[in-house]
Amino acid sequence: MIKGIDFHTHPLLVREMIARHPGLASAARETYYIGNNFQPLKSFLMELDVAFLEKAVVLPMDATTSRGKTVYSNEEIAELCAMSDRLIGFASVDPHDAGAPGKLTGAVEKLGLKGLKLAPPLQEFEPAGRAYYPIYECAQGLGIPVLFHAGMSWEPGSRLKYGHPLQFEDVAADFPKLNIVLAHLAWPWVTDAVALALKYPNVHLDTSALYFDNPRDFLTFAMTHQIPLTVFERSLRKQLLFGSNYPRVEIKNMARAVRGIGFSDECLDLVMGLNAERLLAGGRS
């Protein structure tokens, strides 16, 4: 078994960071509505151990215009990553900020962040809007992947329409060298997301989807009933990445669900880590 990567975690509960930046506590509660107890960083790292994973991508969110706050700034993500070499920091920028490309460049070149996270429903923007193309142009030039929230959003006030997979088609078509990851299998629009990934090799999906039942039963529904598992195994094995959406879902539970769904060992190695490694290195599927 390879040492894998969780491509989708939110470090909302890390007690050491909240002690340094108390505003993170209310931001996590009020923006993500997460009610779990705050935990020492070692609990997060042990979550990875229990799931047999080596590293995790940690995601910030810049919702300055839409919500008046960031939930982890890029600087705070870099500060967190300095606490453990098992954490891979992504940047976020406010898409409504004309200075976003410059801030993204700084986050990558000065802070060492490895990708970009955008959440159109939370940040309230249409991803295909031409006003946001300079951000994608910048990310493509930097050689970093862009992880988009796609599919349903729980947060009150967010609009589902901004997360529909077809919102991302223009971006995929107009930036063919930009690696795009649609999070959460874009559920409930899994069929549309799969269509996009089949058509555009630069479109990837992450597994961080749980909207009812438990991870095992939900993923069985989404990845074997909504779409046959063979489609993922045969056609999209290099475009599917493991993600948990921690702390909405414990890493151990999502990892057990993905490993148990019926993939071949070769496919699992790709999904659980090799695809993420390739994207983080700027490679294509």
Add this chain to the structure above:
Amino acid sequence: MIIKLERIEVQSHKDMEMIDITGDVERVVAESGAREGMVFVLTAHTSSGLLVTEGIECLERDVLAHLERLAPKEPPKDAGYGYWHNRYLDFDGRLGFNAGDHLKSILGGTNCFFPIENGKVVRGSRQRAYFVEYDGPLARTVMIQVMGQ
């Protein structure tokens, strides 16, 4: 009358784990100054437990395995039942799919107590106090309260 409440943090390292906290209970009693009385121990979390049993690894494994059989994290696909708890909990911002862990907590218990005599915890020679993790790894809080004189 002495009443002392101490909260200790117990860090679990696994999904399910039994952690011997007898030493913490004895320390709190010793530091309280109580010569006669009782000590109560309670976990603060509903997917964890407190129980008293013999302190040997084989039995720890059997306790956890038996509780998992009684209240599995995921019922077998052919079990014919599911958990009502598997739904979105808006107050938590997430789904609650750990009903099995809550049920284990109920089955195994969430508290224990020991008498205090001559300033010492009175327990059977093989009895140990365990914090039991059913949904770790997590940093957990256990309350230990001494009441005595």
